[in-house]
Amino acid sequence: MKISINQVPQYEGTEVTIGCWLLQKRGSGKIQFLQLRDGTGFMQAVVVKASDEELFAAAKGLNQETSMYVTGTIKSDERSSFGYEMEVSGIEIIHEAEGYPITPKNHGPEFLMDNRHLWLRSRKQHAVMNVRNQIIRSTYNFFFENGYKKIDPPILTSSSPEGTTELFHTKYFEEDAFLSQSGQLYAEAAAMAHGKVFSFGPTFRAEKSKTRRHLIEFWMIEPEMAFYNHEDSLKVQEEYVEYLVTDVLEHCMLDLEALGRDTSVLEKIKAPFPRITYTDAIELLKEKGFDDIEWGEDFGAPHETEIANHFDLPVFIVNYPKEIKSFYMEENPEDPRTVLCADLIAPEGYGEVIGGSQRIHDYDTLKQKIVDNGLDLAAYEWYLDLRKYGSVPHSGFGLGLERTVAWLSGVQHVRETAPFPRLLNRLYP
Numbered sequence: 456m457k458i459s460i461n462q463v464p465q466y467e468g469t470e471v472t473i474g475c476w477l478l479q480k481r482g483s484g485k486i487q488f489l490q491l492r493d494g495t496g497f498m499q500a501v502v503v504k505a506s507d508e509e510l511f512a513a514a515k516g517l518n519q520e521t522s523m524y525v526t527g528t529i530k531s532d533e534r535s536s537f538g539y540e541m542e543v544s545g546i547e548i549i550h551e552a553e554g555y556p557i558t559p560k561n562h563g564p565e566f567l568m569d570n571r572h573l574w575l576r577s578r579k580q581h582a583v584m585n586v587r588n589q590i591i592r593s594t595y596n597f598f599f600e601n602g603y604k605k606i607d608p609p610i611l612t613s614s615s616p617e618g619t620t621e622l623f624h625t626k627y628f629e630e631d632a633f634l635s636q637s638g639q640l641y642a643e644a645a646a647m648a649h650g651k652v653f654s655f656g657p658t659f660r661a662e663k664s665k666t667r668r669h670l671i672e673f674w675m676i677e678p679e680m681a682f683y684n685h686e687d688s689l690k691v692q693e694e695y696v697e698y699l700v701t702d703v704l705e706h707c708m709l710d711l712e713a714l715g716r717d718t719s720v721l722e723k724i725k726a727p728f729p730r731i732t733y734t735d736a737i738e739l740l741k742e743k744g745f746d747d748i749e750w751g752e753d754f755g756a757p758h759e760t761e762i763a764n765h766f767d768l769p770v771f772i773v774n775y776p777k778e779i780k781s782f783y784m785e786e787n788p789e790d791p792r793t794v795l796c797a798d799l800i801a802p803e804g805y806g807e808v809i810g811g812s813q814r815i816h817d818y819d820t821l822k823q824k825i826v827d828n829g830l831d832l833a834a835y836e837w838y839l840d841l842r843k844y845g846s847v848p849h850s851g852f853g854l855g856l857e858r859t860v861a862w863l864s865g866v867q868h869v870r871e872t873a874p875f876p877r878l879l880n881r882l883y884p
Contacts, residue, residue: 461495463529463539470544472526477517477552478578479559487514489543491525496709497578499532500525500541513546519559520552520576536712579866582710586703587860591655593702594676597695598653603678606645606652608638613834621661634659639851640783640838642679643814646849647841653678673858679851685785685795685813688850689771692799692809693726695854696769700724703863716865720803723768730771733793736762753779760804769808773797782824785813785848797852805862811852818842 457472458465478490478497487502504511517523526545531538557573567574574580598605611625611632623634638654645652654677661671680688700721703711711718731739737750740758743765748758754772763770774793777786784794796812815821821842825835861867 459495460493466529477521502543520555522549582713585710586864597698603651604649608641646679646681674856675853677853681849683850697726728769729766733775763800763802771797782828801862809854813850816846
């Protein structure tokens with residue numbers, strides 16, 4: 456009977472066959488311990504010399520990453536976090552691998568990034584991708600359960616949602632076009648048709664950055680909600696993040712264990728989250744000895760880390776100065792210098808995982824903002840139409856998938872969570 460490793464608990468005491476690769480092996484003169492992987496999980500298989508000397512010799516000669524069919528009886532193993540192992544009765548080699556470059560020793564990050572296509576096979580990377588997969592699954596569940604509709608904004612766009620120049624330029628026949636840096640503007644149009652929507656897709660930043668926090672390509676989850684004000688949106692963000700954390704803890708414990716993640720940090724993440732205004736955050740930083748930032752300047756990574764450490768939980772920094780935020784954000788009626796926006800800063804130094812705001816819904820105000828920011832009014836005419844025909848207060852936010860995966864996994868390098876980041880970053884040597 457051919458099964459996969461994740462099905463093993465159903466077959467205790469049964470002889471089965473698993474198609475797998477050899478992750479690594481160790482042994483003595485009497486026993487060989489084979490660490491197997493098949494994409495669904497990892498388990499140990501045991502070959503005993505006294506039972507079959509020829510089979511033992513074959514197992515001893517196996518090379519790392521050799522593909523094979525391994526047959527044997529499933530037995531419980533309380534010493535293993537997986538809980539089971541296989542007593543091997545047969546090995547059929549499919550392909551004998553030789554000279555696999557990522558050996559069971561420490562390798563530098565540059566080497567691993569250059570071999571990411573193979574590094575994905577490692578136990579740690581497998582665990583990170585499992586967490587990523589669970590976040591994706593939980594995202595769909597959360598929004599569908601709460602009445603949102605999935606929409607898919609175009610990847611080629613005619614304008615910048617953020618009003619910046621950090622865009623990949625291309626040609627759409629005879630017209631200028633750009634790789635999208637956000638699906639937000641199109642999601643706003645969809646929200647005016649469907650009420651509550653979310654998009655989930657790739658976004659691009661033409662930034663020559665080599666920091667561990669930034670990627671040229673990453674994935675964003677971007678809900679937009681008609682008739683939702685800023686406070687309504689913050690509540691959704693809290694519930695969504697708590698939902699993700701709860702699901703990862705429930706479904707990915709073996710993966711978090713493989714990553715050495717301190718799950719007690721995640722277990723205390725419950726809504727509501729603390730909040731601090733931008734102005735109060737500046738004062739907090741001053742009190743803690745930061746003299747490198749003034750009111751009106753954006754926070755850097757050390758500032759965000761200090762603020763998050765102060766609360767030891769995800770924290771909303773609300774009401775940033777309008778000059779450092781996007782043109783479409785609604786002015787804060789209690790302080791016209793600022794806008795109704797928030798960044799959710801993750802603890803442990805992972806930085807911003809969500810950025811959101813209430814959007815300007817008045818036609819004249821938004822039109823003037825577009826002009827004041829030096830943007831092409833004609834390119835945003837369709838966006839203004841949303842305020843011309845039945846405009847309503849509305850809000851939305853964007854969660855960066857890769858940074859959220861890094862945070863929940865406890866890995867220190869955001870690029871570890873993207874499919875092939877080193878290949879993408881070679882676009883900028």
